[in-house]
Amino acid sequence: MCLGIPGQILNVRDEGLFTRTGQVSFGGIVKQINLSYTPEAEAGDYVIVHVGFAITMIDAQEARRVFEYLEQINELEDIQS
Amino acid sequence: MKFLDEYRNAEAAQGYAEAIHRIVTRPWTIMETCGGQTHAIIRFGVDELLPPQVTLLHGPGCPVCVTPVELIDKAIAIARRPNVLFTSFGDMLRVPGTETDLLSVKAQGGDVRMVYSPLDAVTLARENPDKQVVFFAVGFETTAPANAMAVYQAHQQGLSNFSVLVSHVLVPPALTAILESPDCHVSGFLAAGHVCSVMGYTEYEPIAQRYQVPIVVTGFEPVDILHGIYLCVKQLEEGRAEVENGYARAVKTEGNTHAQNLIREVFHIVPRKWRGIGEIPQSGLGLRPPYDRYDAEQRFGLADWHVDEAGECISGLVLQGIKKPHECPAYGSRCTPEHPLGATMVSSEGACAAYYRYRRT
Ligand code: SF4
Numbered sequence: 541m542c543l544g545i546p547g548q549i550l551n552v553r554d555e556g557l558f559t560r561t562g563q564v565s566f567g568g569i570v571k572q573i574n575l576s577y578t579p580e581a582e583a584g585d586y587v588i589v590h591v592g593f594a595i596t597m598i599d600a601q602e603a604r605r606v607f608e609y610l611e612q613i614n615e616l617e618d619i620q621s
Numbered sequence: 622m623k624f625l626d627e628y629r630n631a632e633a634a635q636g637y638a639e640a641i642h643r644i645v646t647r648p649w650t651i652m653e654t655c656g657g658q659t660h661a662i663i664r665f666g667v668d669e670l671l672p673p674q675v676t677l678l679h680g681p682g683c684p685v686c687v688t689p690v691e692l693i694d695k696a697i698a699i700a701r702r703p704n705v706l707f708t709s710f711g712d713m714l715r716v717p718g719t720e721t722d723l724l725s726v727k728a729q730g731g732d733v734r735m736v737y738s739p740l741d742a743v744t745l746a747r748e749n750p751d752k753q754v755v756f757f758a759v760g761f762e763t764t765a766p767a768n769a770m771a772v773y774q775a776h777q778q779g780l781s782n783f784s785v786l787v788s789h790v791l792v793p794p795a796l797t798a799i800l801e802s803p804d805c806h807v808s809g810f811l812a813a814g815h816v817c818s819v820m821g822y823t824e825y826e827p828i829a830q831r832y833q834v835p836i837v838v839t840g841f842e843p844v845d846i847l848h849g850i851y852l853c854v855k856q857l858e859e860g861r862a863e864v865e866n867g868y869a870r871a872v873k874t875e876g877n878t879h880a881q882n883l884i885r886e887v888f889h890i891v892p893r894k895w896r897g898i899g900e901i902p903q904s905g906l907g908l909r910p911p912y913d914r915y916d917a918e919q920r921f922g923l924a925d926w927h928v929d930e931a932g933e934c935i936s937g938l939v940l941q942g943i944k945k946p947h948e949c950p951a952y953g954s955r956c957t958p959e960h961p962l963g964a965t966m967v968s969s970e971g972a973c974a975a976y977y978r979y980r981r982t
Contacts (some may be wrong), residue, residue, distance in 0.1 A: 546623070548623070558773065576770065591738050594764060595768055606844055606867070607627075610640070610848075
């Protein structure tokens with residue numbers, strides 16, 4: 541139940557304060573998702589969806605961080621050895 | 622899938638595993654708090670990549686697993702009533718209560734339905750004005766925004782035939798309870814990424830300081846988990862005990878304030894019972910006025926009903942990381958996913974079920 545999965549917003553169909561809703565694609569499977577908690581997310585953005593609600597936007601810039609960090613520690617290792 | 626597959630990259634996972642091997646000098650025990658992480662660790666064999674000094678313990682973070690028998694029995698009692706349409710997430714249906722489970726109630730003719738989102742239950746209430754529609758609102762902080770919205774919308778729409786059976790639990794008080802236990806040997810935590818997406822991570826700072834444990838906000842894919850373990854081991858080796866964000870693509874320091882505002886509107890903090898652990902003060906959410914009129918326990922007169930837990934299931938010890946699933950005498954014999962004795966064998970996020978599915982040795 542607790543698994544949140546990433547999906548891409550295809551469109552926003554309702555702009556209501558508590559009823560902001562849009563279609564979100566999960567690798568091609570499209571679902572109607574409540575977007576009230578991510579008012580700044582627009583079509584094209586990625587969100588993490590949990591039980592029908594987008595709970596956070598995915599920050600595309602931060603998304604590479606785990607790989608860059610790994611490169612850094614590996615470089616550090618090369619220098620030290 | 623984008624933002625999923627790349628974090629399952631074997632080379633990067635191996636890279637982190639090697640980095641952990643390079644820095645570790647002493648034995649450390651790290652607990653992942655979320656059942657989703659437990660599932661991924663066992664499924665992808667993340668623990669098998671680690672040096673022998675690093676032991677992973679599986680924490681209490683599976684909402685299905687920590688919902689007390691009492692609440693399951695209450696759900697069953699409500700679902701059995703005529704004129705009730707009982708709705709729940711699918712994984713709650715097979716959790717054993719004292720005598721039976723919700724799926725059996727359905728087989729016997731009860732109107733029990735699985736929903737994907739709590740808002741589906743609100744829609745059902747609107748469409749079935751002659752029925753009492755009840756939603757089983759379980760979960761950690763990740764599910765609270767959705768459940769708060771369902772109650773809020775029902776209130777806005779004046780739906781008098783909608784109510785929720787609430788068993789909402791919070792992660793930080795559970796960590797404190799584990800750290801307070803005399804049997805605790807956790808040296809660091811991987812905090813549950815999506816709980817922090819909602820709540821942020823400042824709540825963890827006093828815990829890290831007080832108990833001198835590093836707490837690393839961690840995602841759910843193998844590379845994310847190994848990254849989290851690396852950061853945690855690095856802190857331990859350097860003698861630091863800080864809260865660190867290893868899942869920055871989905872977690873901001875302050876979390877999601879829009880969601881927090883609605884959670885605070887609808888819920889307040891209450892003591893909660895945890896299955897196999899017992900009552901933990903200030904460890905859950907309950908409805909606050911005026912939303913308490915949607916409380917199914919009140920509506921169906923069950924608030925004073927208490928059920929003791931019995932039986933041979935040691936899931937309480939498994940949830941606190943004191944025992945591993947295969948150390949339970951019933952594991953794999955009297956207890957299997959087809960015939961679960963405890964909730965940790967029901968949910969795919971439960972440690973017992975994850976071991977049984979991926980590690981039958
Ligand atoms: S194996 Fe079954 S009986 Fe044993 S702790 Fe796990 S759920 Fe409980």
